[in-house]
Amino acid sequence: MEDTNEKQVESSRTVKPDYADGWPRFHEHSLIEAAVREAVRELQVSYEMAYMCALGSISTACQGRIDVEMPTRNKVPASLMLLTIAESGERKTATQNYFFAGIHALNNEAHRAHKAALSEHRIQHQIWTIRKRLLERIYNKSAVGEDERATRIAHEALEEHVRSEPQPATSGAFLYEDTTPQALVQMLDVNNPNGCLLTSEASSIFSGKALGELDKLNTLWDGGTVNVDRVSRGNINLEGARLTLSLMAQPSVIAKFMAKRGEEARGTGFLARFLVVKPRSMAGQRVHVSGQQHTQFRQQKFNARILECMKLTVSSSERQVLRFSEPAADFWYECSQYLEQEMQENGLYYYAKDHASKLLENVTRLSAILHAFERSSELDKDIDRATLEFAWNFALVCSKHFIENLAGEPQLVTDANNLAHFLIRLLPPGESRPAIQRRSNSLQPSSLYESLPNNLVKGEMVSFTLTDVKQKGPSGLRGRANAERLDAAIKLLNKLGHVEKVRSQYKFCETILLERGEPRLKNGEILTIKELPLFTEQVYWSPKRAHGLVDGGGYYFKVK
Template sequence: MNFSTTTRAKAACDEAFDAGDYWPSLDELSLVEAAVTEASRELQVAREMALMCAFGAMATACQRQVDVKMPTGHTVPTSLMLLTIADSGERKTTTQKHFFRAITELNDAAHRSSETASVEHRVEHQLWTTQKRHLERMYSKHAAQEDEASALAALEKIAEHVRAEPTPARSGKFLYEDTTPQALVQMLYENAPDGCVLTSEANSIFSGKALGELDKLNTLWDGSSVIVDRISREGFVLQNARLTLSLMAQPSVISRFMAKRGEEARGTGFLARFLIAKPRLMAGQRTDQQLSELLRLRSFNARIHELLNSPLLTERQVLSFSEQAKDRWFQYSRFLELQMKENGLYFYLKDHASKLLENTSRLAAIVHTFERTSNNQTEIDCSTLEFCWKFTQHCSKHFIAHLANEPQIVIDANHLAHYLLKLASKQDPFALNKEEKHSRASSNDTRAELPRDLISGARATFTITQLKQFGPSSLRGRANTARLEGAIDLLCKLGHIAKEGSRYRFQESILLRQEPELKNGEIVEVKELPLFNEQEFWTPQRGYGYTAGYYIKVR
C-alpha cells in the first residue's frame, strides 16, 4: 500500500479541516463537492453541516424525478429524512439559506401564483354560486306552477351546473415548516405531491404536535399511499407522494424529545429512517474574513433550479447500480447482517441497521442524478456508492452517539483496549505513554529512523486464559466468554489484534499492511485507541530498521 504525495497532502488537509472527524469527499470536479467545500470555508461552518444541507436540497429536487432500484430488485423513493443537531451560533440558518436559495425562491413564486389563482377562483366561484341560485329560483317557480316538464328541465340544468363547479387550482407550493403530519398530508394532496419540511430551528416540530402521528411520516418515507378517513369531511387517499425532511435542532431540544418520546420514536422506526449529524463546534473559532461571491453555491442552486423546472414524466425514472456497484452493495449488506447478530455492532440497533443500506442507496441515486450530464445516464457507479456508504457510516456513528445507547460490544472493546494498553506498559518498560509521545517524537533517540511526527505505539501479547483471569472484570470467567470474544473480534476488525498460534498480538497502531475491515471513528469509535485518520501508512527507505505499516501521527 503506497500513498502518493498528493494523497498524503490531501489527507493532511482533510484532517486539519475536520479536526479528527473526517467526513468523505467526492471527486474534485463534483459540483456538490465544490459547493460544500466553498460553504465550509467561506461561511466558516463544519463540513458535515454543509453536506447535510446540500443533501436536503438535492433530495427535494431529485425525489420528484427518480426512484432507485436496489440490487435486490426492490424499488424505493429517493426522499431523505435528515437531522442536524447543532447549538445556537453554529450558523444553521445561514447554511440552510444558502443551499436552499433556489428552492425557497421557487416555492415563494409558487405561493404568489397560488394566491393570484385563489383570488380568481373566488371570483369565478362567486359567479357560479350566483348562477346556481338563479337556476334554483327558476326550478322553484316551475315547480310552484306545477309545470313538470319545465321543472324537470330546470333540474337538469342545476345538475349540469353543479357538475361544473369551479375547483381551486392545485398550488405548486412544496416547502413547509411548522406543521403537523395530518395537515402535511392534506397539503401534499391539495398542493404539489412532492414536498419538503425545512427548518433550521425544529423546536416546534420536536416539542409540538408535528410528531403526533409518526406513522404518516414513516409511510411517506416509504413511498406508500396514505389513507385519510374522516367523519366531518370527505376522506382521500394520498398516492405516489414524496417527502424529504431537512431538520436542524439544538441538542437540548433533541434531549427533551428523546426523554419524552424517544422510546416511541424508536419503536415505530421513525428515528431509524433518519440520517443524523452533530457537527463539530465552530463558534468561537472563526476569523474575520470577507465573504466571497460564492460562485460554487450559485452553480449548485442553478442545478437545483434546473431539476425542479424539468418536465415531469408520467412515471419517475428508475435508476439502477452498475455491476461493480452491485457487488459492493452486497458486501455492505453482508456486513450489516453479520453486525446484527449477537455481539455485533448493531445487535441492539437492528431498526437503525435495517434502514442504513436503503438510505445509502437513496443518497447514491440523489448524488448521481444531481451530478449527471444526461438523463440517459441511469446507472449509479461504484465510487458514488462508496462515498455514500462512508457518509452514512458517519451518520450511523452519530446516531449511536446521540440517539441511541453505545452498543455493549463497543463498551467491552474500550475496556479491553484499556487493559491491553496497561499490559503493554508492563511488558515493555520502555513503552511510551500518551503524555510522552510528543516529546519522544521530537527528541534525538536511537529510533530516529521514523519521521519525527510518527510513532508505533504500545504493543503487547496475551492469551485468552490470561484475559479470563486478569482482564477487565466485566469480561472475566466463562459467563462472559461471548462478550470477551466479541470485543476481541471487534479489535481484530479494527486492525489492532492479530492471532499468532495460541497467542494474540495487540498493537496501539494498526497491525495490518492493508486497510482494516472497520475503521476506528467511522461506524464505531473505540476511544482508547487512535482513530483511523490519526494514523498514517509509512514505507521506509531501504536499510531503515522499521517496516512498512501504520504509525500514529503526533502533532
Template sequence: MYFNFLRQQNSKKSNLGDNLYPSLSQFPLLDAAINEAQANIQAPRGLIQNAALTAISVVLQGIVDVRKPNGQVAPTSLMLLAIADSGERKSTVENVFLKPIRAFQAKQCEEVRESQLVWKIKYDTWMVRRNGVLKAIAKKASKGLPADEEEKVLLALEKEAPVKPKEFKVLYEDSTSEALFYGMYENLSTAGLISSEGGGVLEGRAFNDLSKQNAIWSGDSITIDRKTAESFELVGARLTVSLMVQESVFSKYMAHKGGESRGSGLWARFLICRPASTQGTRYIGSQAPAWHHQTQFASRLEHFLEAGLVCFRENKKEKQVIRFDSEAARLWVEVANDIESRICAGGILDGLGDHGSKLVEVISRLAALLHCFEGFKGNISMSTLQAAIDLAKWYSDEFIKLFGQNSKEKDEEQELNCWLDSFRTTGQRFIKKNYILQYGPGKFRKKSILEHVLLRLVNHGAIQFFNHPGNKAVYIDLCPWQGGVQMMLGSSQGTNFFSAPGI
C-alpha cells in the first residue's frame, strides 16, 4: 500500500544532506542528468530534482495526456515549489535544465520576427483601406444616405484581415497572470510559469485568481474577463508552474494569504520540497566539470520541443494519451484506495485531505512523464508506476512536514502575530485580549483556538499577559522585550497604555 509499502523502501533510497531521496535508477537519462548536476553544482538535490521535472513537464505537457485506470483523462502538467534560501544556487540549477528550452524558444522567436515584419506592413495597409471605407460610411451617414455598398466592402475587408504570426513562446518568467494567460491565448497555449526567485510571483498578481490556476491545472477551460480590452477564453491550455522561493518570502506569503491558498486547494496540487542546505560542503575540485549527461538530457528535451512545434504549426490540438497496463492499473487502484483511507481521523493525512485528494492524480502525471521522457514503449508499466509512487511519496513527506499539524500551529502563530504587527508598527504596545475575540482575524474569534495560539506566542516570547490593577480584563503586551510594564502600570497617566484598541 502507499504509505506502508513505501516505508519499507527507504533502504533503497540515497541519503543526501538530511533528506532521503527516491531512487531514479530505472530512468537512466533522468537519473544521470540529476547526478551529474548534483556533482557539478553541489546544490541541494531537491532543487535539482524540481528543475529536471520542470523541464520534462514543460516539453511534454502540450503533446501528452494520461488516462487513469478510472477512465478519466488528465493533463501531465506539474506544479512545483522549492523553498531554499539565498546562496543555494537556485538560478544556476534552473538555468542548467531550462537552458535548452530557452535556446529553442529564442531561435523560434527570431524566425517569427521576419514573418511579423511582413505582417505589420500588410496590416498597416489593410488598416488604411479599412479607415477609408469607414470614412465613406461616416460621410454618407452624415447626409442621411444609405451605405450598403460600403458596408459590403467593409465586411469583405474584415474577412481579409492579415493574421498575426503566432510565437512559439513556452516560458514566462515572473509574469503577471494577465500577461501569462493572454500570451497563451495569442500564441502557444502550452506554457511554463518559471521563477528561481518566486517571491515576485507569489507577491505579485500571478496568483491573484487562484481558481483559474486550479482550473488550468485540471485541464478545464477558463474565461478571462477584462475591463479595458476584449475578454477571451483559454481552451485546452496546459501550464507548468515552477517556483523557487526563500523561506522568509514563503512564510510572509503564508501569513497573509496562506489560509486562502490552502483553502482553494492550490498548494495541494504542488510538488513541494524544502531541502537541507549544502552550504559548507561545496568544495571545489581541480578538474573542470563535464556535462555529457546534461547534453543528452538537452537533446531529449529538444526532441519533444520539435514535436510540439510541429503540432503548433499544424494547429493540432489532440494529444497522445498514455495508459497504464493491467498490472499497473491494479496497483493504481490499490494505492488510490489506500491514500483515501489515510485521510480519515487519526490517519497520516488527517487534516490534509486537500493534499491526499490530489496525490493519486500527481502520481499518474509523474508516471506518464517518466514513461514518455525515457522513451519506454507501450503502456505505463508497474515498475514505472512504483517509481512514480516513490517519488510522490517523497514529496508527500515534504508536504506533511510543511503543512502538517505542527506546521498548522506555526502558521496560526505567524498569522496572528502578523496581525498584531499592525499595532506594533503604529507604536501601540498594549491590547485587550477580548479585542481580538471581537475584531481579530475570523479564525481567532473562537476562544478555545485563540487561547492556544496566544499561549504559544507567550512561550516564544512574542507577547505577554498582564492585568491592570482594579481591572479584571486580561491585557496583552505586544512588546514584552522592551520591559518596564510594572512601571507603566504604576503611572499609566501620560502613557499610551489607554490609547490601545479595546482599552
C-alpha cells in the first residue's frame, strides 16, 4: 500500500503544471507563440486571451484535415470549444480579428463566389423554366391530338428536362455568428461540413436560441451523426461534420446564463466540453506609444499557415489520423491517472467529474491541432511529448478558470481555506505591513541568516494536532463524521507546502515549509487557497556558506 501511495505522489509531481507567470509557453520558434507575443505587444491585450483566439483559428483550420487517436485507441475529432469571459474594453474583437484575418478572407471569398453562383443560377433557371413551359405546351398539344407517338416523345423530353433542373449552388462559407443549432446543422449539411461558430460578443448566443438544443452541439463536438426531422424539407442526417466554437462573452452574460440554464448545461455535459479562460483585465493599464504602428510580420505568417491548412483540408479526400509518440503516450497515461485520483472523494474534481472526464480529451485535441499547425511535413503524424505537456499545462490553467467561473469552488478547496484561516488565527500576533498582515520575521539572530536580505520575511509558524482542529476548528471539519474531509484538507495544505507532519503533531507555516525544491502544487495555479499567499508572492532564498555551499534555504515573503 505504501508503494502505491509513493507512485501516486510521484505521478502527481510529474504532471503538475510548469510555467513562470501563470500560463505555459510553447517553444520559442513556433508560429503560434510568436504570433501571440506580437498580438500581446501590438494590441496590448492579455496573453491568455490572445492564445484562446489563436487556438480557435487553428482548430477551425485543422479540424477538417485531422483526427487524433488516443493511446487507448479511441479516435476523436480535433475540434475545440473555447470560451473567453472578458469585460467590454478588453479588445476582444481586435484580438479575434488578428488571428482570424485569413479565415475571414477565405469565408468572404466563399460568400462572393456563392453570390456570383446564385446570380448565374437565376439566369440558368429562368432559361430552364422557359424551356419547360415550351415542352409542356408541346406535350399538351400532342395529348389533345391523341397522337401517341408524339405524346410519348414529348413526355420523354419533358421528363428529361425536369430532371435537369439547375440546382442552387452550395456555399463554401463556414463562419457563423448568430444562429440556432438546427439551422447550424442544416448549413453544415448543405454547405461546408467544417464550420466555426465565432463571435466576440456572444450575448445573443447565450441569451438566445442558439443554445436551445445543446445536445446537437454536444454531438458535433463528439464527432457523431446528427439527425434532424423536418416536415417541410425532409430529414437531415449530418455525418462526419466538424464544428469549432470560439466564443467571447462578458461576465454578466455568463452569470445570467448560469443562473438560468447552468444546471442544464452542466448536466448535459455541454459546459464540460469547453476550455474556459477569464483573462486578467488590461483596460486602464495600457501604455500608448506615439509613432507608426509596426508591421505585424508574425500575424502574416500565422494567417498564411492558417490558409495553407484550410487548403489542405479542401484538397484531402479523408482525414489524417495523428497519434502520440511513445514518450507522449506514457505521459498521457500519467495525466489520466492524476485525473482519476482527483475525481475520488475529497479530490479536486470530485464535484466536477463532468469537467474532469472531458479534460484529457481536450488536452488530446489541443496537442493534435498544435502539432498539425506547427509541423514542417504533412507526413509527420506523431505528436511529441513536449507538445502534449504544453497542452496539459495550458488545459490545467483553463481548468482552474472553469472551476472558479463556472463550476463553483470545490468542497476540498473550501475546507482547506477554512482550515488555513483557523490555523492563521493560532499564529502569534505580528506587526502589520503592506499586503502582509499578522506576519513577522520569526528568525532568531544567527550567523546562518546574516546574509538574509532586508526585504525577505519568513512567515510565522505554529504546531497543532488533529484534536485541536476537531474540537475548536471549522465546524465542517469537526468530529468523527468529518474526519475524512479534515484529512483531505490537511493533505492539500501539505501538497501546497504549508503543512508538515512531525510525529503526532503538525506544523503550519504562512510561507512554504520546504527547505529546497518546489511544492507538489503551487498556490494560484491549478487552485487557489485565498487565505495563503500565492506561490508567486513567495521567494526562495538560500544563504551561502564557506566554499560556496548552500544550505538552510527556504521560502520568504518579499516586501518593500
